[in-house]
Amino acid sequence: MTEGVAQASSPSSRYREEGRGGGRAKHVIHLFMAGAPSQLDLFDYKPELVKLEGQPLPPSVYKNQRYAFIRADAAVLGPRFKFQKHGQCGMELSELLPHLGSVADEICLVKSVSTDQFNHAPAQIFWNTGNGQPGRPAMGSWVVYGLGAGAKDLPDFVVMSTGAGISGGAANWSSGFLPTKYAGVRLRNSGDPILDVSNPAGVDARLQRDTLDLLGNLNRRDSDPEIASRIASYELAFRLQTSAPEVMDLKSESKETLALYGCDPNKPSFARACLLARRMIERGVRFVTIYHEGWDAHSDVAGTSRNKCRETDQASAALVKDLKQRGLLDETLVIWGGEFGRTPMVENNPALGRSQGRDHHPQAYTMWLAGGGIKGGVTYGATDDLGFHVVENKVHVHDLQATILHCLGLNHEKLTYRYSGRDFRLTDVHGSVVKDILS
16 A cells, blocks of 8 residues: 555455454444543452452552552452342443443443553553554544545544543544544534534625635645545535534434433533434444543542443443434444553542542453444453452453454454554554454
8 A cells, every 4th residue: 555645435355354243333432431430339349359448458469560649559449339230141230330230231341451551641542542652543533544434424533522621632533644534523512513613704605615616626736635635624514514513403302312311402411422422323423432531530439430420321321222222233333431440459648638549450440342243241351359450351452442443344454554664553563353242
């Protein structure tokens, strides 16, 4: 492939993945819980932590580990909530997740995820781009690059944020060295979904169309791929003036659907974003990421978990139910999780006003997936009795990235782009498809 030249919009056979589950998904809805939920209080119940609470962690467990804000031998903190089994599969979940429990037979709970990164910004960028430093293409950019366009009048990679912002910032949805037409387009929570989507006074559609045609004719004299991306952006922006307000208007949704999500159509929320994500994939959008911030529980992990689950549990489960009843779950891969996990040790720091929290824990955490070629009702992988290390079926972030691409029919080893003299890919030189979780 020629360096710096984008592939055509139709899928290329050179990227295709063969085998079970490959190619079933056409869309991804990525629910990213920025700040890192506590897997020990939500998904991975450990009775041994209850027994050892208040005692120092045994040296044989932590060995030479270092942590950002606590000592490695800090006292053990047991789970803050009760757990119970759900569905025919008997999946064990926290009492904070009753709605997720109602779709337990549809989801795959991966309890053995690990990452290479320890702090929020690099870990978020690592999960979203495959590298801990800014500058690489986001997963959504790779997907659109590999599959081609799916939406006519909307961006194919859409980003929404339902909080104050995330540590990794726009690097999480950048197209990196891919042409900028593959970058994520961020929609705003209130007002116009995109700045300046409404025409100013004195500018009508005809004048705008004539202006774009003139600019397009002038720009096409240059064969630079970034000029082609700029032309495509102008044209998409013109179409968005009609399509963006329409997709953001929830008046056509039934009262039953709004109630299912717990959504007030006039107020920004995670629930509203989930419902908008479903509307977008119905219109062909390839990849939607919703960033929900605020999970960073260095203090009061119980209160943080309770508040965040109150904001997200109903809508996350509703999204799975809604997609299924509309016949869209088989072709839509839903992913839920954060950048790393939380420690089994307590964080208490009076100087910082912290108590009863948990520190960052990259060695082992939990994510769940549903639809798009993933087995439902499955709990995969396991950690040790203290939830510290993975002891069964370790799944690295690169493995999940490879699996996500596989579900979309893309081979992570073949989906490459030549830049600066070498071929790059989302998973770098790592990653294996987790075949046991494929349907």
